[in-house]
């Protein structure tokens with residue numbers, strides 16, 4: 001592959017994939033993520049302060065939370081973080097099947113990835129000799145220390161440290177809020193017992209996966225369920241369908257928090273398994289329990305949800321809700 005996609009390791013095979021994934025992996029390791037807990041709680045508190053009765057979950061919480069947390073984690077100055085929200089939605093548009101031609105979508109996507117990469121190249125250059133310990137400065141130094149590593153590759157790693165986590169994460173929170181509205185007992189349960197958040201979260205991920213699908217190109221012929229996939233065939237993997245496979249999930253369409261564990265495929269599987277799973281889980285737990293602690297009821301203002309277009313990303317574009325504040329407990 002060449003052009004803008006050449007260094008996006010999501011699209012690469014080993015050994016280049018392994019090298020770049022290792023370089024980017026540190027901040028996503030469980031310990032590193034756990035260390036971000038207080039920061040995440042503080043951002044959630046800030047976003048949910050003085051919550052009015054009516055608000056849009058996407059605008060108020062789901063969209064700003066990941067850009068703030070990932071931006072601070074990487075070392076992107078706060079004033080620049082909002083650029084990433086619009087680059088992310090431009091890049092996500094290439095996944096849409098809509099009125100625009102694929103060529104136009106591909107060009108818009110390439111432009112946004114180009115701008116994002118240029119931004120990181122400039123920041124890496126500025127931080128190269130800074131001696132600071134933010135992630136961008138560390139990566140800028142790594143480029144000098146690792147043989148055969150180019151600044152373009154490091155900038156592409158930076159793109160993957162933030163862009164894949166924005167729309168996906170926002171969808172998770174939006175889909176979680178929709179399930180709160182449809183199953184009010186889940187909202188009450190989470191407020192009462194924050195420990196139940198893991199089971200709730202995995203069931204949101206299974207039933208309403210933020211990314212519906214992925215794809216692979218077969219490198220050799222494969223026999224599967226009596227069909228032959230030829231070398232070179234593009235295979236569309238519908239993760240959302242696998243998550244409702246009745247051979248693995250009895251009563252697959254029912255919302256059953258705490259029943260199916262992590263058996264879903266919403267973070268993928270294999271060498272390209274999502275790098276942001278730990279971080280997404282922690283941010284989502286803080287965001288959804290934060291919401292459940294503050295509101296005693298949450299209703300959709302419109303039962304017909306305004307979903308993002310396309311078949312890949314699955315989540316609300318807007319999610320106006322009507323809530324009632326939970327009475328604050330007086331000390332005994």
Ligand code: HEM
Nearest residue numbers: 010161162164165168169172214267268272274275276280
């Ligand atoms: C709820 C939120 C998220 C969901 C549902 C999700 C889903 C996925 C899925 C399904 C894959 C596998 C794609 C494939 O196999 O083709 C993937 C890969 C990836 N995700 Fe996530 N993701 C989420 C959040 C994040 C976050 C917060 C980050 C961090 C910025 C992130 C970074 C990545 C990267 C870098 C890969 C590619 C890994 C590789 O190719 O080795 N994701 N994600």
